[in-house]
Amino acid sequence: MNITKTFKIAGTGKYVPSEVQKSEVMERTLGLQPGWSLRFSGVKERRHSTGESNADMAVFAINQALDNAGMGIDDIDLLISSSVTHDYILPFQAALILRIISGSKEINIPAMDVNTSCQSFVSALDVGINLLNGVKYKRIAIVSSEISSIGLNPANAEVYTLFGDGAAAAIIEWDSNYDGGLIKSMMRTYPEGYFYSMIRGGGNAYFPKNHPYDPAIYSFNMEGKKLLKLAKRRIPEFFDEFFSDLDVSIEDIDLIIPHQASKVGMALFQNIYPGTAGHVYSNLEKHGNCIAASIPMCLHETIDEGILNRGNYCLLAGTAAGFAIGGLLFKY
Amino acid sequence: MNITKTFKIAGTGKYVPSEVQKSEVMERTLGLQPGWSLRFSGVKERRHSTGESNADMAVFAINQALDNAGMGIDDIDLLISSSVTHDYILPFQAALILRIISGSKEINIPAMDVNTSCQSFVSALDVGINLLNGVKYKRIAIVSSEISSIGLNPANAEVYTLFGDGAAAAIIEWDSNYDGGLIKSMMRTYPEGYFYSMIRGGGNAYFPKNHPYDPAIYSFNMEGKKLLKLAKRRIPEFFDEFFSDLDVSIEDIDLIIPHQASKVGMALFQNIYPGTAGHVYSNLEKHGNCIAASIPMCLHETIDEGILNRGNYCLLAGTAAGFAIGGLLFKY
Numbered sequence: 078m079n080i081t082k083t084f085k086i087a088g089t090g091k092y093v094p095s096e097v098q099k100s101e102v103m104e105r106t107l108g109l110q111p112g113w114s115l116r117f118s119g120v121k122e123r124r125h126s127t128g129e130s131n132a133d134m135a136v137f138a139i140n141q142a143l144d145n146a147g148m149g150i151d152d153i154d155l156l157i158s159s160s161v162t163h164d165y166i167l168p169f170q171a172a173l174i175l176r177i178i179s180g181s182k183e184i185n186i187p188a189m190d191v192n193t194s195c196q197s198f199v200s201a202l203d204v205g206i207n208l209l210n211g212v213k214y215k216r217i218a219i220v221s222s223e224i225s226s227i228g229l230n231p232a233n234a235e236v237y238t239l240f241g242d243g244a245a246a247a248i249i250e251w252d253s254n255y256d257g258g259l260i261k262s263m264m265r266t267y268p269e270g271y272f273y274s275m276i277r278g279g280g281n282a283y284f285p286k287n288h289p290y291d292p293a294i295y296s297f298n299m300e301g302k303k304l305l306k307l308a309k310r311r312i313p314e315f316f317d318e319f320f321s322d323l324d325v326s327i328e329d330i331d332l333i334i335p336h337q338a339s340k341v342g343m344a345l346f347q348n349i350y351p352g353t354a355g356h357v358y359s360n361l362e363k364h365g366n367c368i369a370a371s372i373p374m375c376l377h378e379t380i381d382e383g384i385l386n387r388g389n390y391c392l393l394a395g396t397a398a399g400f401a402i403g404g405l406l407f408k409y
Numbered sequence: 410m411n412i413t414k415t416f417k418i419a420g421t422g423k424y425v426p427s428e429v430q431k432s433e434v435m436e437r438t439l440g441l442q443p444g445w446s447l448r449f450s451g452v453k454e455r456r457h458s459t460g461e462s463n464a465d466m467a468v469f470a471i472n473q474a475l476d477n478a479g480m481g482i483d484d485i486d487l488l489i490s491s492s493v494t495h496d497y498i499l500p501f502q503a504a505l506i507l508r509i510i511s512g513s514k515e516i517n518i519p520a521m522d523v524n525t526s527c528q529s530f531v532s533a534l535d536v537g538i539n540l541l542n543g544v545k546y547k548r549i550a551i552v553s554s555e556i557s558s559i560g561l562n563p564a565n566a567e568v569y570t571l572f573g574d575g576a577a578a579a580i581i582e583w584d585s586n587y588d589g590g591l592i593k594s595m596m597r598t599y600p601e602g603y604f605y606s607m608i609r610g611g612g613n614a615y616f617p618k619n620h621p622y623d624p625a626i627y628s629f630n631m632e633g634k635k636l637l638k639l640a641k642r643r644i645p646e647f648f649d650e651f652f653s654d655l656d657v658s659i660e661d662i663d664l665i666i667p668h669q670a671s672k673v674g675m676a677l678f679q680n681i682y683p684g685t686a687g688h689v690y691s692n693l694e695k696h697g698n699c700i701a702a703s704i705p706m707c708l709h710e711t712i713d714e715g716i717l718n719r720g721n722y723c724l725l726a727g728t729a730a731g732f733a734i735g736g737l738l739f740k741y
Contacts, residue, residue, distance in 0.1 A: 131613055156598075161499055164614040167607055167629070169524045172731035176600030187596035188733070189532050190524040192501045200521050207540055227616050264519035266488075268508030275499055279611055281463055282496040284559050285622040295617055297499070399504035401520070 078325055078390065080408060083258040084206050087148065087216065087250040089377040090141025092134050093243040093364065094124040098226075100238060107234055114238035115362070119340025123241025123365035125226035131164050132173045134244035135222035139178055142246040142377075148216065150178050153248070155208065155217045156188040159201035161368050162223050163190075174220065193264070195336050196395025197221060197369035199403040202249070203262045211251040220246035223368040228276070230296035239339055240297070241365030245373035257387070260406040263319050267311055270400030273304040305341060307400055313349045315402045316394070323406075328352035330406070331389040332379060336396045337361040337371040346394070358384065385409050410657055410722065412740060415590040416538050419480065419548065419582040421709040422473025424466050425456040425575040425696065430558075432570060439566055446570035447694070451672025455573025455697035457558035463496050464505045466576035467554035471510060474578040474709075480548065482510050485580070487540065487549045488520040491533035493700050494555050495522075506552065525596070527668050528727025529553060529701035531735040534579070535594045543583040552578035555700040560608070562628035571671055572629070573697030577705035589719070592738040595651050599643055602732030605636040637673060639732055645681045647734045648726070655738075660684035662738070663721040664711060668728045669693040669703040678726070690716065717741050 099122045100114035114120050126134070135158065143149060158171035165173065171188035178184075191201040198221045205217040222244035229237045277283050278294035288294055320327055327333070333356050335346050343359055358375050367374060372393055379385040387409060395403035431454045432446035446452050458466070467490065475481060490503035497505065503520035510516075523533040530553045537549040554576035561569045609615050610626035620626055652659055659665070665688050667678050675691055690707050699706055704725055711717040719741060727735035 162613055164612050165607055165609060166611040167493055168526045168603055168730035168733075169529075171525075172598050172600045172603055172733060175598050176603045179600065183601075185597045185599055187532075187735075188525070188598040188600075188731075189596075190522075192522040192524065193503075193520070194500045197501075204521075204536055204540075208536075224613050227613055228618065264521075265517045266504050266507050266520040267517055268504045268511065268520075269515075271500055271504055271508045275497055277497060279498040279617060280496050281494055281556050281559055285611060285617050285627055286560065286624075289621060290617040292618075398500035399520075401500075401504060403519075 078260045078323060080258040080260060082206055083253055083255055084209050085250045085252045085255045085257055086409060087248045088142045088146025089245065089247045089380050090138040090145060091245040091374050091377040092137035092141065094126045094129055096125060096127045097122050098125050103238055107231060109234060117235055117340065118239040119343065119361045120238055120365040121362045124243060126224045126242045131160065131162055131222045131224050132170065132177050135174045135220045136178045138222065138244040138246040139218050139220050142218065142248050146248045148248060150184055151182065153216050153218045154186055154214045156186060157191055157201045157205055157217065157219045159191045159197035159219060159369055160221045160223055161192065161194055161197065162225060193401055193403065194397035194399050195368050196397040196401060196403040198373045199393050199395040199405050200264060203264065203405055205249055206259050209249060209251040211253060215251045217249050218246060219249065220244065221369040221373050223370045225368060228296050230292035232292065233296065236297050236299065239366050241367050243364055243367035243370045243374050245370050245377050247373055247376065257408040260408060261319065261323065262405040264403040265315055265401065267307065267400045270304060270307045273307065273400065274299040274398040305345065308345060308396065311402060312346065316404065319404045330356060330392045332385050332391045333357045333394055334372055334375045334379065334391065335394040337366050337375065338396055339366060342396065410592045410655060412590040412592060414538055415585055415587055416541055417582045417584045417587045417589055418741060419580045420474045420478025421577065421579045421712055422470045422477060423577040423706050423709040424469035424473065426458045426461055428457060428459045429454050430457050435570055439563060441566060449567055449672065450571040451675065451693045452570055452697040453694045456575060458556045458574045463492065463494055463554045463556050464502065464509050467506045467552045468510045470554065470576040470578040471550050471552050474550065474580050478580045480580060482516055483514065485548050485550045486518055486546045488518060489523055489533045489537055489549065489551045491523045491529035491551060491701055492553045492555055493524065493526055493529065494557060525733055525735065526729035526731050527700050528729040528733060528735040530705045531725050531727040531737050532596060535596065535737055537581055538591050541581060541583040543585060547583045549581050550578060551581065552576065553701040553705050555702045557700060560628050562624035564624065565628065568629050568631065571698050573699050575696055575699040575702045575706050577702050577709050579705055579708065589740040592740060593651065593655065594737040596735040597647055597733065599639065599732045602636060602639045605639065605732065606631045606730040640674065640677060640728065643734060644678065648736065651736045662688060662724045664717050664723045665689045665726055666704055666707045666711065666723065667726040669698050670728055671698060674728065
């Protein structure tokens with residue numbers, strides 16, 4: 078496998094709210110049978126923010142990533158926020174994160190938001206790797222921070238028990254001598270599935286002025302069967318194409334980090350590629366689906382726990398509302 | 410001036426709703442003196458959507474850009490939506506635009522949203538230029554489409570008369586033989602001004618569940634004096650740095666397209682750089698501030714009207730809520 082662009086993940090960080098929401102408690106509240114959540118959503122527990130904002134959580138995650146990289150925010154040339162949820166509609170979220178992380182320092186680096194729903198981190202990483210050139214951009218911070226708990230609808234038990242809050246960040250660095258980097262990235266959008274998983278309310282289509290708050294409109298909704306049918310067709314088509322011009326197969330990859338979509342979504346991947354069993358990482362039971370933060374949270378955990386080591390090959394396998402699929406294969 | 414990355418703007422397009430909203434009518438409705446809007450906001454007329462969605466307007470603009478480039482949507486490798494306003498919170502807007510523009514065709518290209526408030530188009534263009542490599546990405550469509558009219562607050566006359574709706578797109582193309590392209594781009598964020606211009610409601614900070622619709626919360630608000638003071642300091646600092654390592658000065662640039670922020674904002678730029686008079690383009694009187702769509706609308710108009718011609722040098726000078734400034738200098 079040839080490295081097409083050298084880069085190094087210099088550090089990663091993760092932040093989750095301290096308060097654990099156990100499925101057994103949620104099940105009692107909702108009148109569900111014990112074990113319902115684990116059986117249907119695949120989630121035992123998740124965290125819900127108890128006051129931390131999206132930007133606060135992003136800052137905690139970036140600061141840990143900077144610590145692990147032995148850097149400070151002044152070493153960063155570009156900050157990318159890659160999340161679905163955010164504190165304000167306007168200005169963009171990365172500016173608020175930069176404001177908080179800068180503290181009393183004057184840090185006027187470029188900052189921007191990149192959004193491709195649940196695979197925002199993968200897209201932002203792809204953009205960031207491409208921008209790294211050792212001159213203008215030497216070190217880039219990418220962060221996903223998601224709070225879904227504020228908008229969850231208890232009437233929709235499957236969704237209510239599925240999602241969690243969390244944040245994670247990575248610092249990527251230009252290092253032309255480093256024996257690691259991008260092997261391949263590929264992104265595809267399948268908008269035939271646009272309406273299969275969405276939040277209808279809050280944008281111009283269902284603007285708050287004309288559509289007062291109603292959890293049925295302002296919460297995440299999914300046409301699970303249609304989405305699953307689409308994913309069943311598109312995921313193998315996508316990853317077969319991804320590996321078609323590589324000299325390895327998906328089963329050879331040391332570590333695969335899929336989006337922690339749901340129990341069904343994770344099982345689907347394993348059913349399509351049974352040979353990847355044992356190489357696929359999941360934190361779904363412990364953290365739920367943390368939207369775009371799930372993949373970088375898994376990335377941090379696998380590095381932190383010694384599962385992903387220098388020299389290993391890792392595939393980030395994003396799936397996202399859109400519908401979209403993204404693959405990014407790199408040598409860590 | 411050296412071209413640091415070759416690229417060609419193959420075509421541009423623009424769409425505005427057909428219904429003209431004249432300032433004289435708005436002034437009568439609001440009980441303002443005739444001419445108030447032109448005097449304070451700098452706007453004579455603007456368009457308000459009469460049913461077109463953000464995605465619809467984006468599609469009209471892209472289709473015109475494709476026509477002007479002699480291309481179809483099947484020729485495009487990547488679609489970037491670069492807007493503040495959008496139809497839905499989730500999925501991302503570029504997927505919806507791709508869905509509509511694809512029609513019955515199956516177009517599964519990558520798509521993503523890039524957001525840096527009012528300078529989103531400049532940031533997306535910068536990302537797009539960087540990604541163009543003639544292999545994976547040969548032709549990229551970038552579109553900004555904004556509907557602000559749905560959220561305007563009549564109680565805030567300055568803002569109410571300032572904003573308009575509109576969309577514009579550009580197709581950029583890899584052409585290694587082309588004698589044109591990027592000279593320089595530079596982006597900076599000044600988050601000390603984060604709270605000087607914002608929409609508070611709709612994100613997690615003022616979530617619709619806990620904050621019922623109130624135009625004071627869900628509309629654009631500006632601390633004009635503070636913002637102006639910050640801009641007065643940062644704009645000359647930014648553009649002096651931008652041109653410090655170029656062999657030309659800002660006065661030498663054939664065409665400057667600033668964000669059409671407001672009458673005061675446009676005047677500020679002219680006051681700082683009086684030597685640019687006659688080179689600065691504005692459509693503020695005719696279209697108002699169309700958020701991120703203003704700059705590409707001006708780009709389309711100047712090409713369409715023969716103001717920007719092949720071989721000319723053009724500076725896109727973005728300013729944005731954040732606070733942020735972005736410059737992108739290219740040879741057309």
